[in-house]
Amino acid sequence: MTRWGMVIDLEKCTGCQACTTACQMENSRLPNENWQDVLFYNEGTYPSGKLTWLPRPCMHCEKPSCMAVCPTGATYKTADGVVLVDWDRCIGCKYCMIACPYGVRFYAEEKQKSRPDIREVFPDPEGEKVWSPPWRMPDHLQNNKIGVGIQPKNVVSKCTFCYHRISKAPPGTKDLDPSDPTLREFTPACVVTCAPGARYFGDLDDPTSEVRRLIAEKRGTRLLDHTGNRPQVYYLAGEQPAIPETRTVRRSRDGEA
Amino acid sequence: MATALLTNEVLRRYLDLDRRPDALSIAMMAFGGIAAAIGFAWVFHDLWRWGHAAFNTSSDVAWGAPIAFYLFFLLSSSGLSVLASADSVFGMNVFHPIAKRCVFLAIVTLVAGFSILALEIGHPFRMLWALPVGMQWHSPMWWMGVFYSLDLLLLIVKFWRMHIGDWHSRFMHLVSIASFVVCILAPGTLGLVFGMMAMRPAWYSPVMPMYFILSGFMSALAFITFFTAFEPRASTPPRLRALHESVLPRLFFLALLAVAGMRFGQILTSLWSNYEGMEAHWHVLGSDAFRFELLLGLVLPILLLSTNGLRRNALVRFAAASLAMVGIFLARLNLLIVGQVVPLFKGYWADYVDYWPSTTEWMLIPAGFGIFCFAYGAGHWLLRLGDDPGPDPALAASPR
Numbered sequence: 001m002t003r004w005g006m007v008i009d010l011e012k013c014t015g016c017q018a019c020t021t022a023c024q025m026e027n028s029r030l031p032n033e034n035w036q037d038v039l040f041y042n043e044g045t046y047p048s049g050k051l052t053w054l055p056r057p058c059m060h061c062e063k064p065s066c067m068a069v070c071p072t073g074a075t076y077k078t079a080d081g082v083v084l085v086d087w088d089r090c091i092g093c094k095y096c097m098i099a100c101p102y103g104v105r106f107y108a109e110e111k112q113k114s115r116p117d118i119r120e121v122f123p124d125p126e127g128e129k130v131w132s133p134p135w136r137m138p139d140h141l142q143n144n145k146i147g148v149g150i151q152p153k154n155v156v157s158k159c160t161f162c163y164h165r166i167s168k169a170p171p172g173t174k175d176l177d178p179s180d181p182t183l184r185e186f187t188p189a190c191v192v193t194c195a196p197g198a199r200y201f202g203d204l205d206d207p208t209s210e211v212r213r214l215i216a217e218k219r220g221t222r223l224l225d226h227t228g229n230r231p232q233v234y235y236l237a238g239e240q241p242a243i244p245e246t247r248t249v250r251r252s253r254d255g256e257a
Numbered sequence: 258m259a260t261a262l263l264t265n266e267v268l269r270r271y272l273d274l275d276r277r278p279d280a281l282s283i284a285m286m287a288f289g290g291i292a293a294a295i296g297f298a299w300v301f302h303d304l305w306r307w308g309h310a311a312f313n314t315s316s317d318v319a320w321g322a323p324i325a326f327y328l329f330f331l332l333s334s335s336g337l338s339v340l341a342s343a344d345s346v347f348g349m350n351v352f353h354p355i356a357k358r359c360v361f362l363a364i365v366t367l368v369a370g371f372s373i374l375a376l377e378i379g380h381p382f383r384m385l386w387a388l389p390v391g392m393q394w395h396s397p398m399w400w401m402g403v404f405y406s407l408d409l410l411l412l413i414v415k416f417w418r419m420h421i422g423d424w425h426s427r428f429m430h431l432v433s434i435a436s437f438v439v440c441i442l443a444p445g446t447l448g449l450v451f452g453m454m455a456m457r458p459a460w461y462s463p464v465m466p467m468y469f470i471l472s473g474f475m476s477a478l479a480f481i482t483f484f485t486a487f488e489p490r491a492s493t494p495p496r497l498r499a500l501h502e503s504v505l506p507r508l509f510f511l512a513l514l515a516v517a518g519m520r521f522g523q524i525l526t527s528l529w530s531n532y533e534g535m536e537a538h539w540h541v542l543g544s545d546a547f548r549f550e551l552l553l554g555l556v557l558p559i560l561l562l563s564t565n566g567l568r569r570n571a572l573v574r575f576a577a578a579s580l581a582m583v584g585i586f587l588a589r590l591n592l593l594i595v596g597q598v599v600p601l602f603k604g605y606w607a608d609y610v611d612y613w614p615s616t617t618e619w620m621l622i623p624a625g626f627g628i629f630c631f632a633y634g635a636g637h638w639l640l641r642l643g644d645d646p647g648p649d650p651a652l653a654a655s656p657r
Contacts, residue, residue, distance in 0.1 A: 033316065039604030056602060065456065071399040072387035089387055092309075092379015094319040095398050101456035103601035106316045109309035109379070153308060154379030227456055 002173070003081035004161060004232070005204035006191070007211045007220060008055055011238035012198035015040070015053035022193035023057075026162060028133045028150045031114045033106040035159035036190050055198075057190065058083065058104045058159035059223065059231030066096035066105065066158075074155075081204070081232060082161050087144040090155040097156060101227045105158045108151050128152055137164075162188035166201075174209040175202035204232060271420065278638040285634025293627025296620050300376055303617040309379065311617040315610070318597045322614035323377035325589040326621050329476070330370030330629075331405065331447065332469055332589075336477025337363035338412060338440035345415075345424070345433035351504055354497045355481060358642040360416045362480055363440075365632040367409050369625040376621065397449040404443035411436040424646050444469045451596065458534035459527065460596040468519050472585060475512035479581040482509055484633070486575035497645075506568035506577075510559065513581065517555045520588070527595075537595045540609050546587045546594075554584010590614075 015038055023029060023036035036057045043050045060083045067075045067083060074089035075096055085096075097105040108130040112119070124132040129150045141164050142149030148164045151157045169176060169186035176187040177200075184192060191199040202211035211234070214220060220234035268274060278286070303311035314321040341359035343352040352359075375381040393399040415436050418429045445466035451457075452465025462468075485501050493501070527538040541547050558577040567573045598609050636642055 039602065041604055054604070069396050069398060070391075071393050071396045071402060072384075072391040073393050074387070074391075089383075089391070090379070091381075091384040091387055093384075093398065094379075095396070095450070097316065097319040098597075099454060099456065101601065103317075103603060107309075107314075107319060107379075109312075110315040111310055111313065224456075 001079055001205070002203045003205040004166060004201065005060070005081070005211055006057065006161070006188075006233045007200040007202075007214045007236060008233065009198045009200070009214070009218075009236040009238075010054070011236065012196045013053070013055055013194075014196055014198075015055075016195065018193050018195055019055055019057075019190035019199070022189040023159070025135060026137065026189035027148070027160075028131075028136050030108055030112070030130065030151075031118060032112065033108060033157075035104070035106070035157070054235075055190075056102065056104065057233060058161075059102050059229065059233045060159075060161060062230035062232060063228060065099045065101065065227070065229055069095045069099040071095065078163075080167075082163055082166070083158070084160055084163060085147040085156060085158060087147055087152050087155045087157075092154040092156065094156060101224050101229060102231075105156050106151075107156050109154060124150075161201075162190075165189070173203070174206040175200070175211070177210070272639040273641060274639065276638070278634075282634045282638035285630045285637065287634075289627045289630030289632070289634055291627070292623035293631055296622070296624030296627050299620040300617055300624055303620075304376065309377075311615060312377075313612060313615040313618065315612075317600050317603070317610040318594070318612040320593050320597065321612060322590060322593075322618040323373055323621055325586065325593050326373045326625055327370050327377065328447070328469075328589040328592075329586045330366045330373065330625060332444050332473030333476040333480055333585075334363045334366040334370065334473075335408070335440045335444040335470070336473035336475070337366065337480060338408065338436060339474055340477050340481065341415075342433055342437040342440070345430065346437045351496075351500060354500060354643065354645040355485065355505075357416070357419045357644045358484070359477075359481060360412055360419065361636045361640065361642055362477075362484070362633065364409070364412050364416060365629050365636070366480070367405070367412070368632065369629040371405075371409075372628055373621050373625045376624070397446055397453055401443065401446045401450055404439055404446050408436070408439045408443045411439055419644065420640060422646065441470060444473045451592070454596070456601070457596045458530075458532050459537045459599075460592075462523075464519070464523075468516075468523070471512070471519060472516050472588065475509070475516045476582065476585045478505065478509040478512050479578040479585065481505060482574050483578035483582065486571045486578065502569045502574075503565075506562050506574055509577070509581075510562040510568070513555060513559045513562070517559060520551070520555065534599050537598045537609075540598055541591055541595045544591075547591055550584050550587040550591055553580050554587060555581075558584070 017038045019036050020034050020038055024034060027035060029035060036055070039054045039056055041052045041054070043052060060081065062081075064075070064077065064083045067077060071093060072089050072091055074086045074091070075083065076086065077083050092107065094107055097107060119131040122132050122134060124130070129152050131150065133150065136150060143164065144152065146160060146163050147157055148160055165186050165188060166176065169183065173183065173186070176183050176191065178184050178187045178192040188201055191201045200211050200214060202209040204211060206212060214236060215234050218236040218238070221237055222231045222234055312321060312323065337359045340352065341356045341363065343349040344356045378384060388399060388402050391399065411432060415429070415432050418424070418426070418432065423429050448466030448469035451460040452462050455461050482505055485505070488497075488501060524538060527535050528542070558581045561573050561577040562568055594612060598612070600610050
């Protein structure tokens with residue numbers, strides 16, 4: 001059985017945020033609620049200051065703590081290793097948002113940081129969904145059971161690895177390479193759009209897949225491995241000593257980095 | 258017609274409908290009714306107009322003040338259940354006169370807490386079927402739902418038996434034991450909801466369930482002290498007066514000391530730690546809510562109850578109970594903020610999350626307290642909360 005996973009090469013990533021935009025368009029995301037975000041870090045002080053960045057989708061963990069805490073079973077893991085939310089079962093208790101160590105879950109009922117509030121500009125005429133974007137995926141792809149489409153009100157949402165795409169991939173596919181025209185439509189939007197080709201998507205259980213080769217040969221690293229969640233998104237840090245830290249409020253404020 | 262007559266007769270058999278409500282009942286029902294009406298109207302309007310965006314919670318601070326109110330009521334309820342069990346489970350007769358009042362207070366605080374939860378949660382009606390159907394036994398929140406549902410059921414049965422005069426039967430004893438076990442498990446599980454979160458270091462602690470149980474017991478003592486502070490001294494029997502002026506205040510004093518000890522240990526450990534996420538405690542340290550919780554909500558009530566002379570003064574007891582109730586509510590709010598104020602994985606450009614409850618969230622206070630006061634006032638009038646049938650004759654006869 002396939003177990004989908006992603007590899008992100010930080011030496012190739014330029015921090016352009018095209019992945020964020022592609023995800024927003026593909027999944028009708030609200031501003032500031034990016035399933036796929038790029039985080040920025042400033043390290044050191046002049047003259048040796050440095051700007052780094054980290055693209056951060058959902059990690060689709062092997063042992064997802066968000067799934068463990070969900071009191072209704074709305075968050076579940078598919079047989080091919082993807083963590084999804086059943087929007088028809090989610091009660092909006094937000095415990096999964098508390099339990100996710102990576103901060104990649106979103107509850108749209110909050111005050112918008114940008115103006116105008118896009119939800120008021122494009123309201124859903126039926127009042128069931130968070131908004132009704134003028135650009136959206138075809139209606140027949142809306143599937144609440146796998147958390148794909150426009151987010152309904154009062155539920156939690158997250159990156160699906162574009163499950164509406166990858167679940168249609170031909171059986172036995174080991175790498176979803178966007179440069180292959182026959183596989184492009186089955187590949188996650190962020191992977192397709194990545195201009196420097198920093199993202200790889202494939203079967204983590206197939207020893208001959210490209211993702212497995214990269215993880216083995218370029219020392220693939222997982223974020224916050226000590227939590228035991230065992231992410232299925234790996235980072236290739238190259239010559240960098242480490243991936244940027246996770247919670248750094250004090251250090252950035254006090255200039256300790 | 259016959260049904261109406263029958264209903265009327267049944268109601269009159271169990272409720273003191275012929276008794277005129279006293280001033281306390283009228284005041285509490287009037288205040289509670291008005292507060293609940295204003296609170297709910299305000300919150301419903303805002304939720305209808307803006308949905309949960311009317312709250313200041315966000316994807317960074319997912320749990321805000323409504324959860325703090327909810328914790329305040331539910332943990333107080335569990336503490337009141339423990340207090341009510343002192344007599345029926347452990348045979349401590351001195352608590353007999355307040356047992357029925359404590360059970361009723363436990364029920365109404367639980368109902369007030371559930372009402373607030375219903376307004377906070379995204380899909381409260383879906384929760385009614387999704388929780389039992391889901392059977393997510395690995396989720397502490399699922400167990401919390403199980404235990405608090407059982408708690409409410411057992412409290413209702415226990416109150417019903419007390420109300421019909423069955424205080425000492427074997428069935429009542431078994432119900433009381435079950436209720437005591439559940440009212441320890443329920444706040445303990447609620448503690449686990451926070452204490453198990455290793456990804457939130459400011460919450461992660463095996464001691465969290467104990468802190469919840471103990472602080473719930475302390476707030477229960479604040480509740481019962483608050484409501485018994487002004488019982489007329491002249492008409493109060495000596496046994497009950499000793500309970501009000503000596504036993505309860507002493508117990509309250511000890512519970513405050515125990516909570517203060519745990520809280521100071523918790524704060525010192527957190528401030529000492531360099532672990533990422535623990536810097537939240539330094540951030541919260543400067544807030545007014547934190548200062549109130551510690552100085553006015555813990556230290557001052559401890560000082561107010563520190564001598565026999567002070568403890569005998571009804572006004573002092575009332576002040577200590579009021580301060581402790583506000584303090585413990587702020588403690589719940591501070592606990593929620595400290596676990597979420599450092600954003601998870603937002604990069605260096607993110608700062609501490611700025612959170613303070615919105616007006617809609619604050620209006621949940623009159624809503625919740627309104628329900629509580631109205632129900633308590635009605636209970637005080639109709640349900641003979643001061644019933645005291647005396648000690649168990651079987652125990653009294655035994656050579657203990």
